[in-house]
Amino acid sequence: xELLSGGEMxxxxxxxxxxxxxxxxxxxxxxxxxxxxxxQSAVKHVLxxxxxxxxxxxxxxxxxxxxxGVVMVTSGPGATNTITGIATAFTDxxxxxxxxGQVMSHLVGDDAFQETDMLGVxxxxxxxxxSVRRPEEIPELIAKAFYIANTGRPGPVLIDIPKxxxxxxERYEYVYPKKVKLRSYTPPQRGHSGQIKKAVELLLAAxxxxxxxxxxxxxxxxxxxxxxxxxxxxxxxxxxxxGLGGYPGxxxxxxxxxxxxxxxxxxxxxxxxxxxxxxxxxxxxxxTNATNKFCPDAKIIHIDIDPSSISxxxxxxxxxxxxxxxxxxxxxxxxxEAGETPDADALASWWKQINDWRPRHGMRYEKNDNGxxxxxxxxxxxxxxxxxxxxxxxxxxQHQMFAAQYYKFDKPNRWINSGGLGTMGFGFPAAMxxxxxxxxxxxxxxxxxxxxQMNIQEMSTCLQYGIPxxxxxxxxxxxGMVRQWQDMNYEGRHSNSYMKSLPDFxxxxxxxxxxxxxxxxxDELPQALDDALNKYKDRLxxxxxxxxxxxxxxxxxxxxxxxxxxxxxxxxRT
Amino acid sequence: xxxxxxxILLENxxxxxxxxxxxxAQRGYNIETLTxxxxxxxxxxxxxxxxxxxxxxxxxxxxxLNKLIEVVKLVDLSEGQHIERELMLIKVKAVxxxxxxxxxxxxxxxxxxxxxxxxxxxxxxxxxxxKLEAFIDAIGSAAVLETVRTGVSGISRGEKVLSL
Ligand SMILES: Cc1ncc(C[n+]2csc(CCOP(=O)(O)OP(=O)(O)O)c2C)c(N)n1
Ligand SMILES: [Mg+2]
Numbered sequence: 001x002e003l004l005s006g007g008e009m010x011x012x013x014x015x016x017x018x019x020x021x022x023x024x025x026x027x028x029x030x031x032x033x034x035x036x037x038x039x040q041s042a043v044k045h046v047l048x049x050x051x052x053x054x055x056x057x058x059x060x061x062x063x064x065x066x067x068x069g070v071v072m073v074t075s076g077p078g079a080t081n082t083i084t085g086i087a088t089a090f091t092d093x094x095x096x097x098x099x100x101g102q103v104m105s106h107l108v109g110d111d112a113f114q115e116t117d118m119l120g121v122x123x124x125x126x127x128x129x130x131s132v133r134r135p136e137e138i139p140e141l142i143a144k145a146f147y148i149a150n151t152g153r154p155g156p157v158l159i160d161i162p163k164x165x166x167x168x169x170e171r172y173e174y175v176y177p178k179k180v181k182l183r184s185y186t187p188p189q190r191g192h193s194g195q196i197k198k199a200v201e202l203l204l205a206a207x208x209x210x211x212x213x214x215x216x217x218x219x220x221x222x223x224x225x226x227x228x229x230x231x232x233x234x235x236x237x238x239x240x241x242x243g244l245g246g247y248p249g250x251x252x253x254x255x256x257x258x259x260x261x262x263x264x265x266x267x268x269x270x271x272x273x274x275x276x277x278x279x280x281x282x283x284x285x286x287x288t289n290a291t292n293k294f295c296p297d298a299k300i301i302h303i304d305i306d307p308s309s310i311s312x313x314x315x316x317x318x319x320x321x322x323x324x325x326x327x328x329x330x331x332x333x334x335x336x337e338a339g340e341t342p343d344a345d346a347l348a349s350w351w352k353q354i355n356d357w358r359p360r361h362g363m364r365y366e367k368n369d370n371g372x373x374x375x376x377x378x379x380x381x382x383x384x385x386x387x388x389x390x391x392x393x394x395x396x397x398q399h400q401m402f403a404a405q406y407y408k409f410d411k412p413n414r415w416i417n418s419g420g421l422g423t424m425g426f427g428f429p430a431a432m433x434x435x436x437x438x439x440x441x442x443x444x445x446x447x448x449x450x451x452x453q454m455n456i457q458e459m460s461t462c463l464q465y466g467i468p469x470x471x472x473x474x475x476x477x478x479x480g481m482v483r484q485w486q487d488m489n490y491e492g493r494h495s496n497s498y499m500k501s502l503p504d505f506x507x508x509x510x511x512x513x514x515x516x517x518x519x520x521x522x523d524e525l526p527q528a529l530d531d532a533l534n535k536y537k538d539r540l541x542x543x544x545x546x547x548x549x550x551x552x553x554x555x556x557x558x559x560x561x562x563x564x565x566x567x568x569x570x571x572x573r574t
Numbered sequence: 575x576x577x578x579x580x581x582i583l584l585e586n587x588x589x590x591x592x593x594x595x596x597x598x599a600q601r602g603y604n605i606e607t608l609t610x611x612x613x614x615x616x617x618x619x620x621x622x623x624x625x626x627x628x629x630x631x632x633x634x635x636x637x638x639l640n641k642l643i644e645v646v647k648l649v650d651l652s653e654g655q656h657i658e659r660e661l662m663l664i665k666v667k668a669v670x671x672x673x674x675x676x677x678x679x680x681x682x683x684x685x686x687x688x689x690x691x692x693x694x695x696x697x698x699x700x701x702x703x704x705k706l707e708a709f710i711d712a713i714g715s716a717a718v719l720e721t722v723r724t725g726v727s728g729i730s731r732g733e734k735v736l737s738l
Pocket of ligand 1: 396397450479480
């Protein structure tokens with residue numbers, strides 16, 4: 001029988017849960033735990049410069065690997081600093097375990113120094129949370145936290161630990177549970193067979209089908225299954241912002257992203273479809289546009305592991321609650337069994353129609369002859385320079401949409417962005433979390449001069465741990481997405497969307513011990529990218545790329561319209 | 575808009591109730607009544623809440639509640655035959671001739687006078703919500719000094735049970 005202190009039990013249990021890195025920041029309530037961290041080497045700790053970044057790092061790690069990321073922060077301000085990061089993970093269903101220190105149990109409720117009710121503050125943005133009441137229960141709570149975070153619809157789980165639960169001189173028997181069981185939590189293992197059968201019948205009878213694929217496909221690791229199904233049925237496939245890479249971005253059957261800034265063809269195909277197969281997507285308002293005008297002719301099959309996502313905004317005709325992978329397996333088996341294929345003539349004329357729609361907008365943009373580059377061309381050049389195979393994280397704004405539209409992701413887990421919460425400041429720390437775990441892969445953060453400043457202090461962390469991510473800052477000198485809305489809806493009154501006092505990013509990168517390169521024109525870009533990726537392979541490189549501030553993101557759905565109502569340029573509407 | 579009686583078996587743990595209540599606040603659902611107490615199994619609480627909403631909303635509410643880890647089982651009692659009761663303690667002004675009249679009214683409603691002072695009766699009454707309201711109407715609001723109600727508790731009729 002082994003006796004360990006609470007702090008030692010915590011670190012040991014994290015190791016048994018498969019944790020390699022803790023992203024965190026110390027403080028009074030955590031000192032016993034940090035001492036336990038110091039005395040071992042199995043679990044490594046990464047010291048960030050701001051707790052929000054710790055959460056985004058863990059999140060980036062989770063999105064790239066599919067495993068829960070771990071955050072550890074002290075009570076009070078340390079804990080509250082992570083809220084944006086926890087909420088970001090929660091909205092995008094990302095597994096995360098957050099350990100927050102707490103004041104001594106006997107002080108809880110007394111407004112003690114650095115006491116906040118972290119369980120209360122975090123409640124709306126966690127999947128679940130625990131407070132440690134006895135040191136002996138630490139291993140079990142850790143095991144439960146990982147189980148809940150990783151299964152079903154994943155999400156962040158918080159464990160709040162009062163300091164007296166981790167006293168170094170109080171030792172207890174350490175038992176890590178072999179299996180976790182919770183009587184009140186049973187994530188679905190498979191979909192309802194009757195419903196799946198109905199879905200397959202509907203797919204076989206479809207004349208104008210489309211597959212609408214979402215982040216659930218990525219989270220479930222089911223993109224191979226999705227690809228196989230789409231290809232055997234010869235159906236067109238579109239993807240949400242969160243689902244990019246689920247189906248290959250360069251694939252013939254891929255229509256591009258759908259929704260607010262989706263492609264013309266994806267949105268028009270959705271509008272005219274007679275059968276929509278929604279896979280791990282949740283009919284978000286940035287996808288559907290006005291729900292009362294959404295896809296008037298479509299019968300909807302909706303696969304999702306979370307029953308509350310089904311028929312929430314759009315009523316499903318065939319709801320299927322279950323993990324995407326097992327449901328797709330069953331569909332494929334039923335198709336094999338039936339030995340039927342969809343109506344070939346109908347499908348051929350549907351494809352003809354789709355191919356007529358494709359060139360209407362075709363993601364065209366006009367380059368400036370001389371003058372500033374367009375942001376789109378930078379993304380295209382990045383795609384070429386990285387052979388379309390980088391991990392790309394992004395922040396939030398126009399640059400995010402350009403990255404989503406123009407970097408064609410052929411693999412899942414490669415596109416990492418805050419889709420649901422839209423958190424500026426996410427991209428850089430997320431990239432760090434990815435790079436630490438995939439040191440041999442190219443990891444690029446596409447950002448804006450606004451967003452990058454929300455977590456720019458992490459350049460210091462990158463120096464400490466040698467994290468050579470590449471930052472591509474599409475510098476339009478303004479909060480571009482805000483400015484675009486002001487151009488479109490407020491007669492160009494740019495209220496507080498202009499950044500008059502930007503730092504010299506090149507010098508700033510150098511001050512942090514990294515490489516900064518400024519790119520002012522098109523001819524400088526290929527060399528700069530090559531230097532960033534090759535010459536400075538093992539360094540963090542900050543590419544400050546000047547782009548046209550007047551550019552808008554198109555297509556853009558017209559508010560309160562249907563899926564197919566879009567602006568295609570500043571002057572052209574569907 | 576229909577009245578729903580949602581009955582929940584909940585892990586009897588600190589914080590569980592705040593998650594249920596928080597969910598309602600956070601998602602803009604409205605709680606009309608709420609009662610909660612431990613069951614014969616001390617690890618479980620039984621919670622009953624009533625709310626008025628349309629079909630789409632109640633579907634979301636029950637799905638969201640079911641997602642809470644501490645919610646073990648849930649039933650919407652208003653979907654089937656059920657019994658519902660509420661307990662009310664009510665203090666009414668009782669002087670002179672009114673005293674006999676109030677006593678008679680309480681008897682009709684099967685209420686019990688549980689405390690008496692020279693000018694005040696305290697009456698205990700159980701029943702469905704509309705019965706309690708009918709009693710207040712019968713007494714006349716001018717005579718009512720104070721009311722306290724437990725909120726609705728409910729259980730299904732017949733063999734159906736909500737248990738592990
Ligand atoms: C934390 C946070 N604050 C505010 C916003 C609102 N917002 C969305 S995009 C945007 C502008 C982003 O500017 P920049 O990073 O320069 O990107 P650009 O749109 O110029 O490419 C703002 C302020 C947000 N998404 N996140
Ligand atoms: Mg900008």
